Amino acid sequence: MPSLRSTMRYLFCLAPALTVAAPAGIDARQEPAPPAPPAGGLTDVDIQSTSALTAEHLEAAFYKNGFAKFPASDFLALGLTEADVQSLVKVGETEATHVTTLLSAIAGAGAVPVEPCQYNFDAAFASAQTMVATARILEAVGVSAYLGAAPLIQSGDVLSAAASIVTVEARHQALIRLLSGAEAVPSAFDTALGPRAVFTLAAQFIRSCPEGSNLNIQAFPSISLQNPELAQVGQNLQLADAGQPSGGQFCAFVVSGATQFSPLTNGNCLIPQNLSGETYMMITKSQSTADAEVLAGPSVIQPS
Numbered sequence: 093m094p095s096l097r098s099t100m101r102y103l104f105c106l107a108p109a110l111t112v113a114a115p116a117g118i119d120a121r122q123e124p125a126p127p128a129p130p131a132g133g134l135t136d137v138d139i140q141s142t143s144a145l146t147a148e149h150l151e152a153a154f155y156k157n158g159f160a161k162f163p164a165s166d167f168l169a170l171g172l173t174e175a176d177v178q179s180l181v182k183v184g185e186t187e188a189t190h191v192t193t194l195l196s197a198i199a200g201a202g203a204v205p206v207e208p209c210q211y212n213f214d215a216a217f218a219s220a221q222t223m224v225a226t227a228r229i230l231e232a233v234g235v236s237a238y239l240g241a242a243p244l245i246q247s248g249d250v251l252s253a254a255a256s257i258v259t260v261e262a263r264h265q266a267l268i269r270l271l272s273g274a275e276a277v278p279s280a281f282d283t284a285l286g287p288r289a290v291f292t293l294a295a296q297f298i299r300s301c302p303e304g305s306n307l308n309i310q311a312f313p314s315i316s317l318q319n320p321e322l323a324q325v326g327q328n329l330q331l332a333d334a335g336q337p338s339g340g341q342f343c344a345f346v347v348s349g350a351t352q353f354s355p356l357t358n359g360n361c362l363i364p365q366n367l368s369g370e371t372y373m374m375i376t377k378s379q380s381t382a383d384a385e386v387l388a389g390p391s392v393i394q395p396s
Contacts, residue, residue: 144194149208150294151187151190153213154187154226154227155187155227157211157217158217159181166219166220169220170220176271179267183268186260190257206302209298209301209302211298212296212297216297224272225272228265232265233285233290234264237290240287269369274396279348283346286383288310288311289374291310292314295311296314312374313387314388315389318330324363325365325366328363329343331356331375334358334359337388339387340376340387342354342376344379344389345373347368347371347372368395371394373389374386374387374391375388
């Protein structure tokens with residue numbers, strides 16, 4: 093089962109991490125972006141094929157199926173203009189172009205591209221509104237995953253191609269944030285995510301994949317919240333099951349290259365200050381987001 097951009101581990105090194113102040117009861121710890129995992133024998137073509145192309149297949153299918161399901165009038169009913177709807181359609185078109193470009197590049201290198209998977213967008217397509225809300229998260233996670241690929245890429249040409257895509261993905265996210273009523277640029281920095289974290293976020297959209305298109309990555313358990321709608325700064329988040337995951341000591345809030353940790357007590361943790369944009373929440377055993385310390389997540393919350 094592949095991920096949204098699961099193996100795209102680390103793309104551009106983030107600018108120096110921000111120093112984050114925290115309220116009483118919150119351990120605000122500036123944690124540098126995790127080091128790049130070993131390449132594991134992956135070539136640049138492997139990264140293009142099993143990572144970038146897997147991601148673009150998913151996003152292209154998301155927009156294609158969504159716009160086939162919902163007429164323009166459904167988006168207009170949300171308060172969007174005709175120009176807004178056209179811009180959303182353009183996002184889907186560029187994702188499809190990313191697919192064809194990667195297919196050509198991979199085939200030109202003498203490799204066999206991965207095939208698209210069977211996807212599950214049922215929850216995302218409950219309405220046009222949920223489609224837009226899901227697109228906002230998909231684009232944010234996509235940027236974070238591309239930001240996680242750089243140390244694996246050896247070729248300057250491949251890195252340049254990936255960079256030319258991630259800048260467009262960032263434009264997609266800014267557009268969709270605006271259409272959602274949020275600030276286009278909530279922070280000076282974007283957040284990189286490692287492969288297991290990205291895989292965890294992507295797995296919910298994937299039913300099955302063809303032989304040869306599966307990635308050997310295990311997702312973390314998901315986080316179930318009782319009150320995700322209250323995911324605002326200063327509010328308490330409550331786990332649906334206070335005892336799960338077992339051994340959880342902290343809620344980690346990862347954003348803009350910095351991580352804040354809030355103690356997890358009786359299934360509750362406080363959302364700290366100074367969070368903006370899409371924020372990745374994890375349950376950890378310690379004040380670390382290294383894979384060995386993560387018990388569940390990430391889950392995406394949107395404090396702003």
